[in-house]
Amino acid sequence: MITSFGPWSSGIDSHSCPHLSTFWKRRMAMLPCLAKDSGAPTRRQVLHAGLLSLGLAAWPTLRPGRAVEPGAVPGQDDKAKGMLYVHAIFTLITQEELERGEGAERGGIVALDPESGEWRMAHPRNLDVFSISPDGTRLAFGDHETRDGYLRLTNVKIAEFGRPDAPVETVCEFGDWAVWSGDGSELIVPLLTTELGKDPRRWEHWRMNADGTNRxxxxxxxxxxxxxxSPDGQWIATASPDHPDARGNHVYIIRPDGSGLRRMSDEDISAHASFSPDSRRLAFVERRSIVTVNLDGTDRRSFTPAEESAGSYTDTAWSPDGRSVACTAMNFDRDPEVRRNQEPDYRILIIDTEDGAARTLRVPGALFLSRLYWLSG
Known part of the structure; x- marks a missing residue:
């Protein structure tokens, strides 16, 4: 059983970052084209589709998405409303195409208006694992290696977001991905210290300036x-399987100096945790419910939208005003017979953290969504 966690993981079967878990393989295997026998990609080929954040030629015009429910209250200024960013794949890529360096036009980082659902291609660059700085101006990413179906980064690079032709700076010669500080001046870079694909996994965490100095x-x-x-820099959210009284991966918070370790989840998790803009609350997914809770453990709220009871959730992201939480979702029935003919229907849910009201945004034509951010401005 894979027991580590990160950007490319999920909690139904395993958690691993930035390596694709068994659950991600199942997700990709449910794509409609895989139901065909002769000309369909293999499961291994589909796995590599999930590994590759491919660039798409930038489209200058917004394209309409579909909101199942009405959007947020009109009249909010752009900074309060913010913009959603998500990695989208529109066409599968085979292993042979991947090895030839082809398929650069098949995906990228998409920007969505959280009110209207209109979308555009925001960053047409071939990326695998990435993170966007809080001010939306920079990307942290890196070169990668793939071995036996596992992906890992081998360094950390910084580039201007939205300009794939901009200069790229290597700031760290190791690391599996990078997490930005609230002011964008620092990074925390995790480094997998155990053999790739082996359990139990062990990590080192390195704090450094955004230019790689002062590690x-x-x-x-x-x-x-x-x-x-956390935006105020006081807390780090982690995932760990190391607890005596529970199974699976759980969410913890800990201060950067190693003090204050506290478990926040009651059940095993299946999504990235995220801090609220005021650094007072945490959002994550336990099985099929979206949970928000104060960092001291009080005011715990659990949301399971009725129409989403058969779904599975992955990334979470808070709205800039702290009133909503977004998460990526897809169909994944526990019954394998139902699942065999089930469309994944990747989508984004926006949930009001006061009354639990949910609405849905889609990226038309997207076969796969992952890595969700909600930035102001």
Whole structure:
């Protein structure tokens, strides 16, 4: 059983970052074209489709999405409303095409208006695992290697977001991905110290300036893997399977100096945790419910939209005003007979954290969605 966690993981079967878990393989295997026998891609080929964030030629005009429910209250200014960003794949790529460096036009980072659902291609660059700075101006990503179906980064690079032709700076010669500080001046870079694909996984966490200088190893337990850093810099959210009284991966918070370790989840998790803009609350997914809770454990709220009871959720992201939480969702019935003919229908849910009202946004034509951000401005 894979027991680590990160950007490309999910919690139904396993958690692994940035390696695709068994659950992600199942997700990709449910794509409609895989139901065909002779000309369909193999499961291994589909796995590599999930590994590759491919670039799409930038489209200058907005394209309409579909909102199942009405959007947010009109009249909000752009900064309060913000913009959603998500990685989308529109066409599958085979292993042979991947090895030839083809398929650069098949995906990218998409920007969506959280009110109207209108979308555009925001960053047409071939990326695998990435993170966007809080001010939306920079990307952290890296070169990668793939071995036996697992993906890992081998360094960390910084480039201007939205300009794939901009200069790229390598800021760290190791690392599996990077998490930005709230002001964008620092990074925390996790480094997998155990053999790729082997359990139990162990990690080191390195804090550094965004240019790679002033590196300090953080005293975070080696069984923990970072998911998020609070905007005020006081807390880190991690995932870990290392607890005596529970199974699966659970969400923890810990201070950068190693103090204050506290478990936040009651059941095993299946999505990235994220901090609210005021750094007072945490959002994550336990099985099929979206949970928000104060960092001291009080005011715990659990949301399971009725129309989404058969779905599975992955990434979470808070709205800039802290009133809503977005998450990526897809169909995944527990019954394998139902699942065999089930369309994945990747989508984004926006949930009001006061009354639990949910609405849905879609990226027409997207076969796969992952890595969700909600930025102001």
């Amino acid at each position: 300090v190893k953080l005293p975070i337990p080696e069984s923990h893997c970072i998911m998020a850093w």
